[in-house]
Amino acid sequence: MRIDWVPEPEPGPGTVKIAVEWCGICGTDLHEYFDGPIFCPAPGKSHPLTGASLPVVLGHEFVGTVHSVGEGVRRIRLGDRVVVEPRRSCGQCAACTSGRYNCCPRAATIGLQGGGGGLAQYIVVDEDLVFQIGDLSAEVGALIEPLAVAHHAIGQGPRPQGATAVVFGGGPIGLLVVWMLKAMGASTVCLVEPSEARRSRAGRLGADHALDPTAYPSTERMLEYAGLSDVDVAFECAGVEAALQGCLIAVRPGGTVVNVAISGRPLSLDLTPLLLKEIHLVGTICYANDHQPVIDLLRRYALPVETLVTKRIGLDQLVTAGFRALASGDENHVKILVSPTMTQPESE
Amino acid sequence: MRIDWVPEPEPGPGTVKIAVEWCGICGTDLHEYFDGPIFCPAPGKSHPLTGASLPVVLGHEFVGTVHSVGEGVRRIRLGDRVVVEPRRSCGQCAACTSGRYNCCPRAATIGLQGGGGGLAQYIVVDEDLVFQIGDLSAEVGALIEPLAVAHHAIGQGPRPQGATAVVFGGGPIGLLVVWMLKAMGASTVCLVEPSEARRSRAGRLGADHALDPTAYPSTERMLEYAGLSDVDVAFECAGVEAALQGCLIAVRPGGTVVNVAISGRPLSLDLTPLLLKEIHLVGTICYANDHQPVIDLLRRYALPVETLVTKRIGLDQLVTAGFRALASGDENHVKILVSPTMTQPESE
Numbered sequence: 194m195r196i197d198w199v200p201e202p203e204p205g206p207g208t209v210k211i212a213v214e215w216c217g218i219c220g221t222d223l224h225e226y227f228d229g230p231i232f233c234p235a236p237g238k239s240h241p242l243t244g245a246s247l248p249v250v251l252g253h254e255f256v257g258t259v260h261s262v263g264e265g266v267r268r269i270r271l272g273d274r275v276v277v278e279p280r281r282s283c284g285q286c287a288a289c290t291s292g293r294y295n296c297c298p299r300a301a302t303i304g305l306q307g308g309g310g311g312l313a314q315y316i317v318v319d320e321d322l323v324f325q326i327g328d329l330s331a332e333v334g335a336l337i338e339p340l341a342v343a344h345h346a347i348g349q350g351p352r353p354q355g356a357t358a359v360v361f362g363g364g365p366i367g368l369l370v371v372w373m374l375k376a377m378g379a380s381t382v383c384l385v386e387p388s389e390a391r392r393s394r395a396g397r398l399g400a401d402h403a404l405d406p407t408a409y410p411s412t413e414r415m416l417e418y419a420g421l422s423d424v425d426v427a428f429e430c431a432g433v434e435a436a437l438q439g440c441l442i443a444v445r446p447g448g449t450v451v452n453v454a455i456s457g458r459p460l461s462l463d464l465t466p467l468l469l470k471e472i473h474l475v476g477t478i479c480y481a482n483d484h485q486p487v488i489d490l491l492r493r494y495a496l497p498v499e500t501l502v503t504k505r506i507g508l509d510q511l512v513t514a515g516f517r518a519l520a521s522g523d524e525n526h527v528k529i530l531v532s533p534t535m536t537q538p539e540s541e
Numbered sequence: 542m543r544i545d546w547v548p549e550p551e552p553g554p555g556t557v558k559i560a561v562e563w564c565g566i567c568g569t570d571l572h573e574y575f576d577g578p579i580f581c582p583a584p585g586k587s588h589p590l591t592g593a594s595l596p597v598v599l600g601h602e603f604v605g606t607v608h609s610v611g612e613g614v615r616r617i618r619l620g621d622r623v624v625v626e627p628r629r630s631c632g633q634c635a636a637c638t639s640g641r642y643n644c645c646p647r648a649a650t651i652g653l654q655g656g657g658g659g660l661a662q663y664i665v666v667d668e669d670l671v672f673q674i675g676d677l678s679a680e681v682g683a684l685i686e687p688l689a690v691a692h693h694a695i696g697q698g699p700r701p702q703g704a705t706a707v708v709f710g711g712g713p714i715g716l717l718v719v720w721m722l723k724a725m726g727a728s729t730v731c732l733v734e735p736s737e738a739r740r741s742r743a744g745r746l747g748a749d750h751a752l753d754p755t756a757y758p759s760t761e762r763m764l765e766y767a768g769l770s771d772v773d774v775a776f777e778c779a780g781v782e783a784a785l786q787g788c789l790i791a792v793r794p795g796g797t798v799v800n801v802a803i804s805g806r807p808l809s810l811d812l813t814p815l816l817l818k819e820i821h822l823v824g825t826i827c828y829a830n831d832h833q834p835v836i837d838l839l840r841r842y843a844l845p846v847e848t849l850v851t852k853r854i855g856l857d858q859l860v861t862a863g864f865r866a867l868a869s870g871d872e873n874h875v876k877i878l879v880s881p882t883m884t885q886p887e888s889e
Contacts, residue, residue, distance in 0.1 A: 266550050287771060288794040288818075296794035349819065423635060438810075446636040446644035455816050459809045464785075466801050468824035470636075470644050471697065476816035 194226055194516075196508060199250065202317040204263035209323050211275060213334040213528040215505075216311035217254035218515050219295055220364065224253070225305065226516050232305045242283060242299045245307025252531070253279040255311025256326070256334030266320050274329070277335045278322045279303035279311075280482045281347030295345070295481040302450065302479075312508060314533045322485045329491055332498045335530050336369070336450075340487045340496075341480035342453075343369040347377065348483070349475045350426040350449040354378035357424040359416070359443045360400075363391035364433025364451060365527050368398055368501065370428050375399030376494040383421050385439065390524040397500045412439040432456045441466040441474070449473045501527050507535030542574055542862075543724055544856060547598065550665040552611035557671050558574055563853075563878040564659035564684040565602035566863050567713065573599070573653065574864050580653045590631060590647045593655025601627040601652030603659025604674070604682030614668050622677070626670045626683045626832045627659075629650035641661040643693070643829040648716070650827075660856060662881045672832045677839055680781045680846050683878050684717070688844075689828035690801075692718040695725065696831070698774040699821045703724035705772040707791045708748075710779025711739035713875050714801060716849065718776050723747030724842040731769050733787065734779075735862070738872040746850045760787040772796065780804045789814040789822070797821045798833060849875050855883035 204210040225233050234246040260272045269275065283295035284291050288295050304310035309317060326334050343366060347353055356379050360367050363386030373468040374382045375398070383402035384395040392403035402419055409415035412435065425448055427440035434455035440450040441464070450472055467474060503526045506514045515529050552558040573581050582594040607621045617623065622805040630637050630645035637645050652658035657665060674682050691714060695701055704727050710714050713735030723731045723746070731750035734744040740751035750767055757763035760783065773796055775788035780802035788798040790811070798820055815822060851874045854862045863877050 281870060291795065293794045293819065298817075335854060338561065446641045452816060455813060457813070459811045461807045461809050463807045464800060464824070465803060465805065466802060466824075467822070468826050469646075471641065471824045471826060474815070474822040476812065476814075476819050478816050 194251070194512060195410065196511065199313070201315055204261055204266075204317050206264040207266060207320055208263045208317050209266060209269050209275070209320050210260045210262070210315055210317045210331075211255075211257040211277070211323075212260040212315055213257040213311050213313060213533050214254050214331040215256055215532060216252040216337045217339070218519060218531060219254055219339070219531050221305065222251055223516055223520055227520060232302065234306060240301050241307045242281060242301040243307030245301075249305065249307055250310030250313050250316075251304055252311030252313070253302055253337040254335055255304075255316070256331050256337070257316075260315060262320075263330055269320055269323050269325065271324045274327070274331065274334060275323050275325055276334050276484065276488075277303065277316075277318050278341070278480065279338065280479055281319070281322070293481060295479045312511065312531060312533065324488060326488055327492070329488070330498070332502055332530065333491055333496055334407065336496065336498070336501060336528065337484060337487055337491070339365055339368050339528075340373065340491070341483040343373045344483040344487050345480040346370060346451050346453045347373060347476040349451045349477045350428075355380050356426055357381040357421075357425045359384045359385060359421055359424050359440070360382045361427065361429050361436035361439055362454060363395060363403075364390060364430060365501070367428070367430035368394055370430060370453070371395055371400045372398040372496065373490070376490055381424075383419065383424075385415070385436070388524040394500050394527065397497055406435070406439070412442050416443050426451065428453055430454050434460045434462065438462060440521060441472060444470065444472055446470040447472075449475060452476050462522060502530055504529040504534075505526050506531055508533045542599070542860060544859065547661070549635055552587060552609055552614075552665050554612040555614060555668050556611045556665050557614060557617050557623070557668050558608045558610070558663055558665045558669075559603075559605040559625070560608040560663055561605040561659055561661060561881050562604050562679040563604055563880060564600040564879050565683045565687070566879060567602055567687070569653065570599055571864055571868055575868060580650065582654060588649050588654045590629060590649040591647060591655030593649075597653065597655055598661050598664075600659030600661070601650055602683055603652075603664070604679050605664075608663060610668075617671050617673065619667070621673045622675070622679065622682060623671050624682050624832065624836075625651065625664075625666050626672065626689070626828065627686065627692055628827055629656070629667070629670070641829060643827045660859065660879060660881065668824040672836060673775060674836055675840070675861055677836070678846070680878065681839055681844055684844065684846070684876065685835055685839070687713055687876075688717050688721065688832040688839070690714055691721045692831040692835050692838075693828040694718060694776060694799050694825040695721055696775075696800045697799045697825045701887040703728050705729040705769075706773055707731045707733060707769055707772050707775045707788070709775065709777050709784035709787055709800060710735045711736060711743060711751075712778060715776070715778035715848070716742055716875060718778060718801070719743055719748045720844065721838070724838055729772075731767065731772075733763070733784070736872040737864055742848050742875065745845055754783070754787070760790050764791050774799065776801055778802050782808045782810065786810060789820060792818065792820055794818040794842030795820075797823060800824050850878055851875050852877040853883075854879055856881045878887055
């Protein structure tokens with residue numbers, strides 16, 4: 194990864210040029226840096242939809258203001274604060290034509306697979322991917338993309354209003370799922386997370402319980418102890434075997450387990466509870482028509498931004514104060530925001 | 542296991558005494574004999590609902606005629622040919638009160654966990670578990686219990702009419718799922734099964750394709766070759782890892798995988814397709830309100846009994862010509878029916 198000058202993009206017909214205010218660092222970005230290329234197309238292997246290959250501009254969790262617009266753009270106006278749904282799909286496959294465009298096998302994520310990225314001063318995107326966020330703050334805006342992931346995951350389960358839920362894993366997505374479940378009216382939400390630093394944030398996000406799985410002899414005992422062995426829905430946001438197994442133990446007969454975290458390797462699972470309780474285990478990927486509902490929700494329920502944004506840095510600090518800080522296992526960080534114009538960290 | 546004289550049961554109030562005509566041997570019975578006790582309560586460990594412990598009378602796939610009825614029985618009459626839904630549940634737990642009585646953790650299966658069994662001349666059961674089958678043959682009747690398992694499994698997926706489906710595993714349940722999918726209007730049904738003997742039956746049961754997974758370099762290639770890599774629903778009836786993985790590969794975005802076979806041990810699974818295609822993986826156990834729909838279906842669509850019933854034996858031949866024949870891996874057998882009155886095998 195390098196910080197470099199690239200040609201400034203200019204808007205063509207139907208596109209919008211955005212001056213980026215903040216861009217969040219996602220776990221996916223870290224994987225690309227430390228273990229990649231994974232989603233980024235390797236040099237010579239151009240992406241089937243965008244034709245791009247490395248180097249690409251990174252960053253897909255961004256917010257900014259409209260700098261200029263191309264011919265034919267009507268809905269979006271200069272100066273609007275906006276976010277972007279950073280995925281394009283082929284529009285022709287079975288997934289796309291059935292409304293599941295997020296499952297399109299040729300889908301391309303902006304900031305990973307071509308089309309620019311949010312870790313830059315400017316980006317140009319198609320108007321239909323742009324959402325106005327009105328008077329929501331830029332920092333709230335920078336969280337809308339991961340909030341859309343959480344919203345889509347919740348939508349794979351039963352109606353949250355009045356539901357009981359357990360969330361395994363208190364990383365950024367797990368914490369956002371906790372907050373959103375409560376904002377959407379869940380009656381009881383419990384976070385299961387070994388890190389004390391992460392558990393301590395759950396209460397400020399509305400969680401009714403935050404449990405340390407290492408403090409109990411088994412997942413079964415932990416859930417029984419907390420009276421949580423029969424919840425309506427469980428979310429696997431940890432990417433570890435024990436968490437997915439815990440979800441299967443936690444839910445009631447006919448309950449739903451939403452698998453949010455991609456583990457990327459085979460998991461050893463005892464599916465007996467899936468059969469005996471006729472559990473629905475369902476996967477979730479990205480978002481589809483979730484950005485506007487998230488924006489509407491943020492207008493009604495204040496997101497405790499300071500609980501989630503733990504550091505703000507400039508682009509020149511990206512690797513040291515950003516990627517390496519997150520990868521060091523420092524659990525005091527949730528989301529680090531990057532400003533493409535700041536040249537010194539605002540806070541450490 | 543022993544063949545022995547036990548006291549002849551007599552019907553009390555609200556119960557029905559059935560003279561058994563045929564009782565099928567189920568894979569569960571084999572597991573109890575060769576590896577058990579599993580479901581059968583070990584001596585001294587009485588079942589929480591029935592109070593029974595070993596020895597118990599085996600057999601839960603039975604058909605017979607009504608011999609006599611207890612006081613207050615109105616619906617069932619002497620001489621009726623009947624089958625039994627051989628499970629009782631507690632009626633009080635969250636599963637029972639939500640209509641999922643098949644998921645009751647205290648449920649007891651007749652013929653495994655007390656309440657008599659079908660591998661006997663007579664059995665007495667509560668009237669509400671008894672279903673009249675009219676003029677359906679006794680042999681068709683003996684298949685209604687496994688057909689109810691298949692019907693319930695199909696009910697966990699999308700509406701079968703017009704659907705495309707793959708069934709992994711051509712044992713008795715897999716073959717019955719194939720037949721029932723077609724009877725319920727599925728447009729394309731494919732059986733995946735390494736045994737040629739089992740595959741050969743699939744066509745007679747209505748399957749559009751029967752594929753040998755060992756003849757292809759990978760499940761992906763097999764499904765692609767047959768144009769089956771995007772079906773609406775897949776059924777795992779084999780109890781092996783590769784089959785469940787194959788189901789995840791086979792279904793379309795938003796498709797359903799129904800896990801029918803209990804493997805009883807942890808499986809190593811790559812759940813990446815579950816996430817990227819937002820698949821619903823759902824478990825199924827026994828049946829709940831499935832017997833009457835199965836009986837209604839059997840009145841409309843003739844079941845090719847001779848494709849499924851591969852042997853008829855007397856009770857005195859149970860171990861040698863029944864259990865051992867099935868456990869020997871002889872794939873020419875699907876369902877062996879036992880007559881509690883015959884004393885010599887009718888056919889080999």
